[in-house]
Amino acid sequence: MKIATYNVNGVNGRLPVLLRWLAETKPDVVCLQELKAPDEKFPEAAILEAGYQAIWQGQKSWNGVAILSRFGKPEETQRGLPGDDEDIQSRYLEATINGITIGCLYLPNGNPLPGPKFDYKLAWFERLITYSGKLLKAENPVIITGDFNVIPTEIDVYKPERWVNDALFRTEVREAFNKLIDKGWTDAIRKLYPEEVIYTFFDYFRNAYGRNAGLRIDHFLLNPQMVPRLNNAGTDHNVRGWEKTSDHVPVWIEVAD
């Protein structure tokens, strides 16, 4: 079973890219972020045509997450991240597919800092840490995946010194990520490739992709029941070179059935 995550950066604007990638790589389950579309504008028909049933949490202009599956309609288990009734941003959706609970998230970017956006990011992170404790107590295998907007370590960024004051790399944010990991999650890419340079994002600016000036900010976190089933992981790096493509690269794992 192949599970992928892809910050599509506009599900309608990038629809040809999304459909091409689905057809070429055939993931079984896909978590999408940054739909940038309200619920009624989600391209359900085209995605059905491609062989996937989906659930989604849309929002006009920004954010938005979806879960696609080739195994029938995902069984939704959570919509929205608990812990703040005032939070109306569409950033978390969760489903159980073939016995695996899959949380699809789009963690706030947090820039600029200091300011309310950075505070929101840290608060969202705390809510995720709290909520993930509940997921860890579950008996079944669990995956949390998506765009975390966190560069976990120095090897995950082309020039660490340039990013020390960015909300993706600030100490507070890396500490929050480590706090989450320390609760009992395993970073799938680093489990299989502890030291390789693997990027999942390349800025549109300054030919970042051509210069391999990337970041690793899209992650797969596995609970202890899931770890022994991890067979493979990687990125579809070439997709970043396509016309009208997202600034993110699809990331995937393969797990034993």
Next chain:
DNA sequence: ATGTCAAGAAAATCTTGA
């Protein structure tokens, strides 16, 4: 500070977020 994108409001460019 810059640079690149897309969507939305509004009416062709500007603003916003990333």
